[in-house]
Amino acid sequence: MKHHIKFLAIKVCLLLVSFGLQAQDLTGTWEAQQNVNNKKYKLSLYLAKTPGGGYVGITLIKEATTFKINTSNFNLNNLSNARVNFKSNVGDKKENALTQTVASFSKGILNYSDLGIIGQATMNVRLDAGSFRYEKSKGKEKLLQNNAPNVEYTKKNNDFPGEYEAYVKDLIEVSGLKFVNSEKTPQIKYNDRGVLSFSVKNNSDYDLQRINLSMTMLETNAEIKGMEGNNGTFSLAKQKGLNPEADLVSGFNLPKDSIHFTVTGAFNNVTLFTKKFSLATIPFFLNDQTTVNKSSDQILSVLKPYYGFDKAMSAPIVTGLNQFALSGNKMAPMWKAIFTVMGQGGYSGDEEAGVALGRKAYKDVLSGARNGDAEAQYLMFYAVGFGLTGDASRNIAGAFLKRSAEAGFLPAVYDYAKYLARDSAYDDSYRYLMIAYNKGLVKAAADIGRFYQMGYSVGKDFSQAIEWYKKGDAFGDPEAMMYLARIYDLNDDDHKADPKKVVLYAAKAANLKNTVAINYLARIYLDGRVGLPRNIPKALALYKEAAALGDNVSMTSLAYLFLDGATGVPKDEKAAFTWAKKAAQAGSAACMPLLAHMYLEGSVTPKDVIISRFWANQARLHGTGDADNTAQQARSNDFMNVLTNIDLSDQHTIYRDTQTGDLYSSNDGPDLLGGIFKSFMGAYKNRRENQQMQINGAKFIYSSGNKKVYGATLSSKVSSNIMLNAGQKIKIASYGRVNFGMIAGIGGPDGIGGFQSYCIDPTMPHGSVMVKVASGWTLAGSNRTLVAPADGVLQFAVNDSDAANNQGYFDIVITVE
Structure with a gap:
């Protein structure tokens, strides 16, 4: 622990141990020496165990007298704006102060973090943090500081002064841990969502601004997702309690009897509490x-x-x-x-x-x-x-x-072979394909032929591939027919293209309503190749035939053909928009950025920034869109503004001799701290003067069966036009990165740690995406499924009371069933 000599003479620290991990008893008196400005100070650290198994510590530092003359720094090149205050405080004596520190001791390492100065307002920053290393050599126990100023404590005895007994208490009290599944019973059921809740109380005199909640499981084979809900980071006011909740989502893989959990709360990398528990399971x-x-x-x-x-x-x-x-x-x-x-x-x-x-x-x-x-x-x-x-x-x-x-269920044998091939497990895939075919599943012939054509697991052999494809063709499989059309469209050292067979097999498959074959033929007519003349009407008719069967590839082809007006197709931007919209809604990644551009540009359809951002985000998710670097660019701009505003010119100090009244000046060189502070303030002012456009709103995108899909863009707070009925299911997926300020930095929809004093709801992570229906904000984060608690309008907010200073946006997909 760093000891700030000019501020304090006695330091109080609470040391909370990670339970069950450390056998050493640190109770007693520890002593050290510290040199500051060529002066020696004696440090005494008293440690005692708390009821919960942690430690409380008191650090006593011998009082120091300060000899400091307050001076005013100014730039000699700008004397007209200089203001000089002369006051001597020679002989002033600093008052004693108490500083409380929290720490955890695990595996021989003592991690600590100062909370603040007792009796003064809590600061929303980390005052000091670091760690000590425990060593025992030749009967002597030592605590060696791993960071400056490298204090080394040696244990003197096992005594703890009675006058500090009031501090021997656990910083955090944890109680009332319980779990309830969707059926209101306490077991973890397969494929279910339940709520884990417990109570925590802050027994200290400090507001804890960044408690990070985490959970681990002993069983590695248990399929448990989370934690979602009111978790991640929360704040806890002094002498106040809180009831955190976390959603636990289970899959199908659960152990037969029980799962063992450990819930941990940490503050600045220091463990505040650890709670172990087990839950009975209902396996699949x-x-x-x-x-x-x-x-x-x-x-x-x-x-x-x-x-x-x-x-x-x-x-x-x-x-x-x-x-x-x-x-x-x-x-x-x-x-x-x-x-x-x-x-x-x-x-x-x-x-x-x-x-x-x-x-x-x-x-x-x-x-x-x-x-x-x-x-x-x-x-x-x-x-x-x-x-x-x-x-x-x-x-x-x-x-x-x-x-x-x-x-041995044959459809599963066949599908498992294809499943393995998608993971490039070709040897096992080929083995299962042969099992399926040999047991009478003729449809596997086309897949086996593909293995020979590509050389998967077997030697590359076009003749063998054609033989297997023809077995599939004899069965009447349109996939085998298309493989034949394509292989006859290729030239290889041992294989020559055959244009007539290309058309023959593609047409056979197209007659069986195979959309791949229909698109293939359409392209042949569009280009006029393999012996067929160019026929634009025929090509368009084939594309529309495939589109009528729900094929988004053909829809995409129509959108770009009408957009470009190339290859003899008349240009028609409205038709291009219509087909692009159908294709994007059907999952075409190629049409998503096109549709985003059309909504942003506003010439074919009314301009709509929110719908444009919805499709741009969908394009990014499908790998066809450009990244949104707004938040990262804001960070770069902040850095450049800091460099632009920094002032490292020479500073001068004027002194007055209290005996004679004479004035003296000295060139102190650049004021590094002052210059850096000025640069930060200048960069902050620049950010305030160049705020981004606020985009807050939600728009209906499309319907799909009994579902309605909406898109929203959020930079601060909005009440949408989405009306919900009590009991309606809402799926919310949020994307994007936001720069929350020069100090806070960049975060996603799940928010960042700390800065709870700048939150709309301080119980949730700063900057996180929240939703509300009727009353009470709920964490939505990056992915959340909720049930509307009452009738009302769906509202959204970024959990930041000063969101106008942010750079970047969250794009949200809302699915209402």
């Missing part, structure tokens, strides 16, 4: 074994034309699957959901309709999967992908698929 899997039940034979029979079982020819399965669903099979709606979302098997691609179908069967699929049914676990793979499992981690999807594949 009730049966460790996964088996293919006889009942699955029915669906496999319906799916024969899709997979090629029993040498069946490829054909739409929509009629057979719909009839199967009418038979009352509880899992049939989930199968319909899969093919509806994918737009395969004769179903039109419709994600919203598919997810709605899946939601009807989800409970039955969930029950079957928990009890070890391989078909149900395969369907759970898609349920997770569709978002039916809510907050569950997407990582578990692969685990469901693997369990089903290893049990």
